[in-house]
Amino acid sequence: METLLQKISDLNDLVLQDKALEAFEKYYHQDVVMQENDHLPTVGKAANRQREEQFFHSITEFRSAKPLKVTVGEGVSMVEWHYDYTHKDWGVRNYTQVSVQEWQDGQIIKEKFYYNA
16 A cells, blocks of 8 residues: 555655646545645635646746655645746736645545745
8 A cells, every 4th residue: 555655655656747637636626625735725626626727827938846845744735845836817926825724545645735936
């Protein structure tokens, strides 16, 4: 059985291979709740898939993504990422973000993103 560290490491590797949507399908629960900072959360896999697709289709230039730190606890993982890209609406984005994932039944049931970009 895969450990949480193995799962989050595989998810991160998929993101680095430009397979973020594949990672989403594999590791996110049907009832996932995702939230950016203190914005209203997006509920459910279909709504979050649409949100993710919209985000990735809005990137006009992708320069880098790098996981800086990974922490795993009981049913929780945290990844500190550094991102550098250009978004069609937001312009150049170069920032660090912490993603906190809560896991249930081997998949992410809740994820919150903390950043100041």
